[in-house]
Amino acid sequence: MSNFLNNSYKTLESYVPGEQPTDMKYIKLNTNEFPYEPSPYVIEKINEDETKKLNLYPDPKSTYLKETIAKRYGFDAKNVFVSNGSDETLSFYFMAFCENGVVFPDITYGFYEVYANLYNLDYKKIPLKDDFSIDVSDYIGINKNIIIANPNAPTGMVLSIDDIEKIVSSNKNNLVAIDEAYVDFGAESALGLVNKYDNLIVIQTFSKSRALAGGRLGFAIANEGIIADFEKIKYSTNPYNINRLTQIAGISAIKDDTYYMDLCKEVAKTREFTKNELTKLGFTLTDSYANFVFASHKNFDGEKLYLNLKSNGILVRHFKGERIKDYLRITIGKMEDMKVLIKTLKNIIGE
């Protein structure tokens, strides 16, 4: 750290992304990426149409991308905000709307707390129940802005749409953001509530279910006024937040929707296989509806298992947080990768 950094940032703890190693080839089950390549159509569109135009700025309005997303989900383009990964939308949510405070579960996406600290907000972490489920009553009429990941990370557990509606309808003077990064792997979306409630923001990403983690594309759907507020922040920070190649990749991915939604079903099947096999090996698992499982083993330390798997060429994610340090978050890869994982764990566990 230099002597020049603003005082307010000196103690800031930044977000720590999962490893993206360059030293050797691992079976990568640590950052919840899609295990399949983008569709051939997406790759063709990036190559042909856009690369030669990189000397030109992209469309700052992302007009066609917004229209394509809006149509896919049954909204008007005025209800859609697009961002550089959904992380940028999340950043703007905390920056633009949360000066009177914000609450979120104690165990959830780690970036929420980072943003809350970055923007010096008054925030509160609400403990999940012992089984890692959300106690809906904690959020009824709480009178603060709320953000909830559904499915939650890193547990993969879901809140029902009825419960989300109870939270949204009991906090009409505050915003409720639902982060649906993993919704395409089997959970139900809250998008159906957006037209009914002016205080609901649904946030999704192309990183997890549309094979574009490297392209950086996320979006929010909400009422027109909220979207206009997001645009105001965008035009005050980075008007060209979605680059040319990513705009065309996003449009093409939506046009090729069946390719992705079929593969999401494949991932969900592989998840159920993995849950089964891990249970047979003595693991305890949460009921994950995401593209990862969250598992602990009573006889094995989480960190040691993580290190042991890594030395065997398999990367998973281990968090040091007190309540979850016994757990591993394991991304669902291709079936063949999960079979290697299970075989390796059998050896480690000695079955």
Ligand SMILES: *Cc1c(COP(=O)(O)O)cnc(C)c1O
């Ligand atoms: C991965 C993830 C995100 C961010 O994804 P982007 O790559 O920035 O779109 C947001 N929320 C949750 C819960 C995630 O797991």
